[in-house]
Amino acid sequence: MRILRFLLQKEFRQIFRNKALLPLLFVAPMMQLLILPLAADYEVKNINISIVDHDHSSYSRQLVSKITASGYFRLTDYHSSFDDAFIEIESDRSDLILEIPEGFERRLIREDEQTLFIAINAINGVKANLGGEYLGRIIGDYNRTVRLEWMQMPKFNLFPTIGIAVSNWFNPTMNYQFYMVPGILALLVTMIGAYMCALNIVKEKEVGTIEQINVTPIKKYQFILGKLIPFWIIGMLLFSVGLFGIGGLVYGIVPVGSLLLLYVFLAVYLIAVLGLGLLISTYSETQQQAMSVAFFFMMVFILMSGLFTSIDSMPGWAYVIAQLSPITYFIEVMRMIVLKGSGFADIQLHFVVMIGFAIFFNGWAILNYRKTS
Amino acid sequence: MNQLIAFVKKEFLHVFRDRKTLLMLFGLPIVQIILFGFALSNEIKNAKIAILDHARDQASQQIIGKLQTSGQFEIYESLLSHRQIEEAFKAGKIKMAIVFPANFNQDLLHQHAAQVQLIADASDPNTATTLTGYASRIIMDYQDELLQSQRLPYQINTTVSMVYNPGLKSAINFVPGVMSLILLLVCVLMTSVSIVREKESGTMEVLLVSPFNPFLVIVSKALPYLALSLINLTVILLLSVFVLGMPVNGSIFLLYAISTLFIITALSLGLLISNSTASQQSAMLISLMGMLVPSILFTGFMFPLENMPYPLQLVSHIIPAKWYYTVVKSIMVKGLGFAAVWKETLILAGMTLALLVFNIRKFKTRLE
Numbered sequence: 001m002r003i004l005r006f007l008l009q010k011e012f013r014q015i016f017r018n019k020a021l022l023p024l025l026f027v028a029p030m031m032q033l034l035i036l037p038l039a040a041d042y043e044v045k046n047i048n049i050s051i052v053d054h055d056h057s058s059y060s061r062q063l064v065s066k067i068t069a070s071g072y073f074r075l076t077d078y079h080s081s082f083d084d085a086f087i088e089i090e091s092d093r094s095d096l097i098l099e100i101p102e103g104f105e106r107r108l109i110r111e112d113e114q115t116l117f118i119a120i121n122a123i124n125g126v127k128a129n130l131g132g133e134y135l136g137r138i139i140g141d142y143n144r145t146v147r148l149e150w151m152q153m154p155k156f157n158l159f160p161t162i163g164i165a166v167s168n169w170f171n172p173t174m175n176y177q178f179y180m181v182p183g184i185l186a187l188l189v190t191m192i193g194a195y196m197c198a199l200n201i202v203k204e205k206e207v208g209t210i211e212q213i214n215v216t217p218i219k220k221y222q223f224i225l226g227k228l229i230p231f232w233i234i235g236m237l238l239f240s241v242g243l244f245g246i247g248g249l250v251y252g253i254v255p256v257g258s259l260l261l262l263y264v265f266l267a268v269y270l271i272a273v274l275g276l277g278l279l280i281s282t283y284s285e286t287q288q289q290a291m292s293v294a295f296f297f298m299m300v301f302i303l304m305s306g307l308f309t310s311i312d313s314m315p316g317w318a319y320v321i322a323q324l325s326p327i328t329y330f331i332e333v334m335r336m337i338v339l340k341g342s343g344f345a346d347i348q349l350h351f352v353v354m355i356g357f358a359i360f361f362n363g364w365a366i367l368n369y370r371k372t373s
Numbered sequence: 374m375n376q377l378i379a380f381v382k383k384e385f386l387h388v389f390r391d392r393k394t395l396l397m398l399f400g401l402p403i404v405q406i407i408l409f410g411f412a413l414s415n416e417i418k419n420a421k422i423a424i425l426d427h428a429r430d431q432a433s434q435q436i437i438g439k440l441q442t443s444g445q446f447e448i449y450e451s452l453l454s455h456r457q458i459e460e461a462f463k464a465g466k467i468k469m470a471i472v473f474p475a476n477f478n479q480d481l482l483h484q485h486a487a488q489v490q491l492i493a494d495a496s497d498p499n500t501a502t503t504l505t506g507y508a509s510r511i512i513m514d515y516q517d518e519l520l521q522s523q524r525l526p527y528q529i530n531t532t533v534s535m536v537y538n539p540g541l542k543s544a545i546n547f548v549p550g551v552m553s554l555i556l557l558l559v560c561v562l563m564t565s566v567s568i569v570r571e572k573e574s575g576t577m578e579v580l581l582v583s584p585f586n587p588f589l590v591i592v593s594k595a596l597p598y599l600a601l602s603l604i605n606l607t608v609i610l611l612l613s614v615f616v617l618g619m620p621v622n623g624s625i626f627l628l629y630a631i632s633t634l635f636i637i638t639a640l641s642l643g644l645l646i647s648n649s650t651a652s653q654q655s656a657m658l659i660s661l662m663g664m665l666v667p668s669i670l671f672t673g674f675m676f677p678l679e680n681m682p683y684p685l686q687l688v689s690h691i692i693p694a695k696w697y698y699t700v701v702k703s704i705m706v707k708g709l710g711f712a713a714v715w716k717e718t719l720i721l722a723g724m725t726l727a728l729l730v731f732n733i734r735k736f737k738t739r740l741e
Contacts, residue, residue, distance in 0.1 A: 020651055024658045032666060039670045039685045046679050089536060090707055092699070108527060115530040122535035123706055124546045126415045127677060132533050133506070143529045150527055162481065162516050163488045166505045168495035169462060176498050184666070191662055199654050206574075206653075284393065287653045288566050292397035295562060295661060296404075302665070303409055308675050310500060312419045312468075318412035336465050339496035346464040 003218055007226030015230060025196070029188040029238060033246045037180040040308070044130045049073045050085040050094040057105035063142050067098070072134045082119075089121050096120050096131050109150070170256075170340050181251050182334040183307045185242040189266075190273050190301075190327055193235045195294055197277030200227060202290040205281075220369055224362075228274050235270045236263075256341035262334070265347070268354050269330045275361030276326070282368040301325040306332065326357045376585065380593035384567075388597045398563065402555045402605050403612065409551045410617040414543030415675070417503045421449040423467045425458065428477035432487075436515050440471070445507045462494045469493045469504045481519075537706050548613045549701035550674025553694040555609070556632070557639045557668060558660075560602055564643030565660040566653050567594045573653055587736040591729075594647075595640045602636045622708025628701070631714065634721050635697040641728035642693070648735040672698050696720050 016022065049067065053060050068075045076094045079085040088094035099117040108114040118135060122128035171178050204210040213223060247253040255262065277294065284290035304311075304318065305327040311319060322328050329350045336342035344351075389395060422440070426433050440446045449467050452458060458470045472490040474480075480487035491508055493501035538545045568590075571577040580590060606629070613619040621628070643660065650656040669675055671689040678689050689695050696717040703709045703717075711718075 018652075018654075020655045021658070024655055024662065028658075028662050032662075035685070035688075036666060036670055039681050039689075040676050041680050044677065044680070048679075090703075090709055090713060108529065112526050113528045113530065115532055118531055118533045119536050120533065122538035122541055122545075123702060124677065125538060125541035125543055128535055128538070128541065136531060136533075139529055139531060143527070146529070147527045161486055162512055163486060164491060164509050164512060165488060166491045166493065166509075168493050168498075168501055168505075169459075171495040171498060171501075174495055174498040174501070179497050179499075187666065188662075191665070195658065195661060199657065203654060286391065286394070287657065288563075288570070289391070289393045289397070291566070291657045291661070292394055292401065292562065295558070295665075296397060296401045298661070298665070299401075299405060299558075300408065302669070303413060308669070309413050309415055310417050310420075312421065313414055313416050314412045318408070321408070321412070332465060335496055336463070340463050340465075340494070342463040342465065 004222050004225060007218065007222060008229055011226055011230040015234075025192060025234065026238065026241075029192060030241065030246060033181070033185055033188060033242050034250060036184055037177045037251065040180045040184070041176050044127050045072060047073050047096060047127070047131045047134070048076045048088075048094045049096045049098060049135075050076050050079055050088045052079050052082050052085050052097060052099040054102040055100050055104040059105035059108065059146070060100045063100070063139070066142050067135070067138055070134070070138050072131075082117075086119070089119070092121075094121075095127065096135065098135070108146070177251050178253055178339060179335065181247050181253055182243075182338045183331050185239065185247065186327065186331045186334045187302060187305075187307060188242065189235050189239045189270075190330070191298060192238060193231055193270055193273045194277040194280075194298065195291070196234070197227065197231050197274045198280040198284075198290045198294045199287055200231075201278065201281035202284050202287050205284075206286055220366060224278060224366055224369065227278065228271070228362075231274055231277075232267075232270050235274075236266065239266055253338065255338045257337035257343065261344055261347075262337045265330070265333050265337075265351065265354065268351070268358055269326065272326050272354055272358035272361055275358055275365055278365035279361050279368065282365055301327045304328070326354065329354055377589055377593060380585070380589060381596050384593050385597045388601070394563075398559065398601060399605065399608070402559060402609055405555055406548070406551055406609050406612050407616060410544050410548050410613065413547045413551070416541075416543055417500055417507075418445055419447045420445060420468045420500065420504055421466060422446050422469045422471060422504070422508075423450050423452050423458065423461055424448060425452045425455065425470060425472045427475040428473045430476075430478035432478035432481050432515075433473040436473075436489075436512060439511050439515055440508065443507070443511055445504075458492060467494070468497075468500055469508065471508065542618075544613075544617050544619065545706055546674055548617055548619050549698055549705065550672055552609055552613065552701060553635070553672055553697040554668055554674075556602065556606065556636060556697075557694045558664065559605065560598060560636055560639035561643040561646065561660045561664060562657070563598050563601075564595060564640050565646040565650075565656045567598075568644065568647035569650050569653050569656045572651065588733055591644055591732055591736065595637070595644060598640055598643075599633075599636060602640075603633065606632050606636070619705060620708075621705050623704035623710065627711055627714075628704045631697070631700050631704075631718055631721070634718065634725065635693065635700075638693045638721050638725045638728065641725055641732060644732050645728050645735065648732055668692055668694050671695055674698060693721060693724055 051064055053064070064075070067073050076088060079088070082097065082099055085094070085097045089097065097119040101114070101117070104114050116139065118132065120128045120132055168174060201210070204213070243255070276297070280293050280297070281290055284293060300321070304322040305325055306322065311322045311328065314322060333347050333350050336347060424437055426437070437448070441448055450461070452461065452470070461467045461470070470492045472492065474488055477487050489512060491505050493505050495501040535541060571580065614621060646656050646659050650659065671678070671692040672694040673689065678686055678695070681689070700714045700717045703714050
């Protein structure tokens with residue numbers, strides 16, 4: 001126990017005396033947590049639209065003013081031909097072209113039917129889909145107005161209509177930041193923990209100080225605990241500052257579920273992540289190696305974790321990979337407890353898996369750490 | 374000249390003798406481009422939903438059947454009571470619940486009006502909006518089928534063409550994004566430790582007492598990684614064309630030229646980090662902690678940049694990957710020429726120049 005205390009003292013001194021590292025450890029993640037959720041917003045608005053109006057009738061003007069008044073679209077320009085408008089799409093100044101054919105108004109009344117042409121830049125499929133859907137809805141509304149103008153609608157509705165009532169639970173204001181802040185916080189805590197832990201031991205190897213430890217009667221587990229505990233504490237601290245300081249004060253997120261449950265899960269999770277860092281460090285000779293391996297895993301874990309994209313829509317094999325990453329579970333649990341107030345019964349499976357990860361990574365790391373060279 | 378060759382040779386040996394790092398350097402982009410090219414998409418498919426069907430009649434069954442065959446939903450379970458919905462949400466089992474009231478079909482046929490309730494788990498607002506949108510469209514389609522026989526007068530139709538990506542494949546959007554991300558991060562990461570490592574291990578002193586030119590040291594540090602990154606670029610391009618089905622509609626030569634410029638930008642950024650830090654640890658933390666998530670967000674392939682608050686849009690301008698991403702899309706997908714990407718090229722060139730000047734200014738020829 002005494003040995004462990006000395007080791008801890010040494011580690012903390014090392015961390016706190018490194019004036020260059022300290023701001024990186026605390027300030028950088030918090031700055032990111034402050035700014036990044038504002039950048040992560042899927043809501044599609046301000047779609048730029050170019051209009052090619054061959055008709056110049058009162059109907060075509062009415063339609064255009066309906067589109068611009070909807071709030072979803074921003075009219076970039078009128079163009080005299082489709083080719084002109086297409087240049088706007090090529091240069092990304094415009095996302096969508098609406099072409100109104102000549103004689104649109106006249107023929108709509110005479111021939112009962114007219115077709116508008118829409119071209120959408122579909123590189124971003126989701127945005128294209130939404131833009132098309134919004135525009136279709138506006139045109140449909142306009143169509144109904146025109147129809148009402150020309151025909152007497154029966155007083156009673158003869159057609160069967162299905163009313164759809166949508167209710168949004170847990171986040172009725174549809175605030176996307178409520179969803180992103182817990183996820184990004186989870187990510188930052190993970191990165192700090194795993195990187196720092198991985199780099200720390202390798203640094204001792206590279207600088208050579210590990211030999212001094214290897215020749216002392218310090219036991220393997222003591223050495224590893226001495227490395228784990230400081231970063232575990234830093235992770236807990238960082239998480240609390242992020243959750244209450246930035247999540248609570250800046251974004252107004254109040255966890256709905258039990259804080260105790262959240263912290264117990266975090267405690268287990270940090271052990272697992274730090275274990276992964278340790279494991280990487282036992283396999284690396286230089287900090288560069290440790291870092292490139294850590295970077296590889298982090299990037300896979302982050303992009304596959306469901307933080308930004310939905311896991312359910314991944315192909316089967318990718319879904320399996322996503323399930324093998326501890327971050328996936330932590331982000332899920334974070335969002336469940338903080339936003340929905342899920343209880344222990346809801347996340348017991350996550351707990352079991354996370355304890356498994358913790359034992360697996362740490363066990364492997366201890367087995368692989370050699371005091372002899 | 375001889376001096377430069379000797380330096381470059383030394384750096385190459387440094388890189389090639391570190392087998393583990395070399396393996397990562399090549400393995401990482403290959404695995405990631407394939408993994409992310411296939412796995413990432415911001416579509417929402419196979420979302421699990423629950424049905425609470427109080428009606429159990431023809432109309433509700435038909436709508437459920439339509440939802441099932443759409444491919445967007447996976448019906449996870451049928452519930453019996455309203456209370457179970459909240460439980461299922463809390464356990465994270467479902468993303469949406471659909472409630473049909475009793476006598477749904479009768480209301481629809483006799484009173485010509487019936488109600489369906491869609492309850493979404495809006496803790497993820499994006500998924501909630503998308504799912505309720507999908508479901509509404511399917512229900513509306515069903516309603517239209519009911520009145521198929523009647524044709525409405527004064528009908529405005531629309532023909533929609535999806536330009537550049539008719540199949541709405543997400544790889545078209547994600548591959549250029551992941552490409553710029555990987556090239557940027559790998560280059561920055563590798564060079565960011567190169568100078569600071571010599572400082573840390575003490576070999577910098579040897580360099581400092583030799584009659585070398587600071588510029589030479591910087592160039593020779595970057596050259597091996599430039600060569601490796603060009604090989605990486607080739608591998609990434611081959612994979613994205615032959616495995617992920619990306620088109621190359623523009624000039625491949627132009628793409629290579631601008632990619633080389635982008636790689637040099639990233640390498641100079643890495644060198645600057647290396648020059649300004651005192652330990653490998655801080656260099657790596659800056660290049661990983663400081664750059665990974667911001668690059669993912671501000672490149673613009675994940676979240677549309679034009680939705681961001683204006684100050685953040687300004688921030689995105691300083692991320693080199695953002696400009697490169699635009700170039701890759703323009704050349705590979707849109708098939709445009711240099712006339713369309715000269716602005717981005719100029720910006721990347723300007724960034725590189727500025728970074729290199731900073732590098733030379735920052736490079737200290739004295740020990741502290």
